[in-house]
Amino acid sequence: MNKINIGIDIDGTLTEYHSFLPYLNNLLGTKVTPEQLTQYDLHEIFGMDYEDFVAVFDEHSVPIYKTSIPRVCAKEHLQWFDRQFNIVYITARYKDYMELTKDWLTTNGFPKRQLVCTGSHDKLQALQEYQVGLMVEDRLENALEIWDKLQVPVYLLDTPYNQAKLPEGIVRVQDWHDIRKQIHHHFKIKER
Numbered sequence: 710m711n712k713i714n715i716g717i718d719i720d721g722t723l724t725e726y727h728s729f730l731p732y733l734n735n736l737l738g739t740k741v742t743p744e745q746l747t748q749y750d751l752h753e754i755f756g757m758d759y760e761d762f763v764a765v766f767d768e769h770s771v772p773i774y775k776t777s778i779p780r781v782c783a784k785e786h787l788q789w790f791d792r793q794f795n796i797v798y799i800t801a802r803y804k805d806y807m808e809l810t811k812d813w814l815t816t817n818g819f820p821k822r823q824l825v826c827t828g829s830h831d832k833l834q835a836l837q838e839y840q841v842g843l844m845v846e847d848r849l850e851n852a853l854e855i856w857d858k859l860q861v862p863v864y865l866l867d868t869p870y871n872q873a874k875l876p877e878g879i880v881r882v883q884d885w886h887d888i889r890k891q892i893h894h895h896f897k898i899k900e901r
Contacts, residue, residue, distance in 0.1 A: 713842040715794040721847035726868045728778035749848055749870045774809055784818040786885040791820040797839045798824045799832050833858055845888060847871060852879045864888050
């Protein structure tokens, strides 16, 4: 049986969705909590203009990405996924962060597999190019577009900023344990 290509987002999916908060709170003198992250675009939450926030984030991306905290049990589950699927990491990070991202993945024990830095939230071309048959994502707009345009099923990791009614091809999951359970059920995979 041929292995299915599974796309895995990084920020908010392999990393804790709020792992950048300590750095930004310290930098900006704010006290934003994870529960306050009710929208994906963070400028309003931090009380900034969009352009100003993007400039600050871009200037500090390297330390933010380097200190990102992996989601609980993501490493262990991805090692299992790696035996069942062909993993393709698909992130909106800029190509300039390719080596930094590879280093972060290696340092945190994730399988060394194909990494695609799209430089934008438009991941459709990467999913088509790598013939991704299943995607794990945290950004609601990405999940909706992937399902709507490509009919690729998406597991959407639950966060405060991605709450909405979901179409049938998008399954809300609580954590990596839940993703693995859903995959077992969907693909009828037996543990070895």
